[in-house]
Structures are given as structure tokens and as C-alpha cells.
Amino acid sequence: MTHYLLSNPFHAKQEQAQDQLQERADETRRHATLSSRSTPLCSHCRSDDITCVATAQWSNEKQEWELANTFARPAHCNTCDRDGEIVWLPLN
Numbered sequence: 523m524t525h526y527l528l529s530n531p532f533h534a535k536q537e538q539a540q541d542q543l544q545e546r547a548d549e550t551r552r553h554a555t556l557s558s559r560s561t562p563l564c565s566h567c568r569s570d571d572i573t574c575v576a577t578a579q580w581s582n583e584k585q586e587w588e589l590a591n592t593f594a595r596p597a598h599c600n601t602c603d604r605d606g607e608i609v610w611l612p613l614n
């Protein structure tokens with residue numbers, strides 16, 4: 523009984539936190555598709571000074587370089603100078 527009370531609420535809380543994180547990720551994705559503007563933030567320091575390795579291709583139609591491939595490489599944060607996950611913040 524005591525063991526149950528000590529261990530399970532903790533696990534339940536962890537699972538709940540995981541669910542909330544997942545919900546927030548889904549929410550972020552939903553916002554990203556619904557609103558036209560969003561910005562990538564470093565998940566470590568929340569900086570928006572983010573770069574990524576990519577190939578650009580010239581568009582004759584637009585007369586400008588277009589992003590062709592980002593290679594699914596991790597984004598690089600210039601503020602904490604490391605590769606890592608990014609989170610998308612909707613701009614309204």
C-alpha cells in the first residue's frame with residue numbers, strides 16, 4: 523500500500539509529462555501548418571539564431587535561390603554553438 527502510493531504517482535506523473543510534451547509537439551506542428559509564420563528555436567537555450575546545412579537550387583520562375591534539401595541534419599544553434607533539436611514557435 524505504502525509502496526503503491528510512493529511509486530505509482532511518480533510514474534503516473536512522468537507519463538503525464540510525456541503526454542503533455544507530445545501534446546505540445548502536436549500543438550506546435552498544428553500551429554506551424556495553420557499559421558503561415560513560425561520560427562525555429564534551440565530546444566536547449568531557446569535562441570532563434572539557428573542555421574542548418576542545405577542545398578539551394580536556382581528557380582528560373584522566382585529568380586532566386588530556393589531551398590532544395592536540408593538533408594534531415596540537426597540544426598545548429600549559434601548561441602550555444604552546438605547541433606541539436608529545434609522547436610517551432612508560431613509567430614502571430
Ligand SMILES: [Zn+2]
Pocket residue numbers: 564565566567568569599600601602603
Ligand atoms: Zn542554443
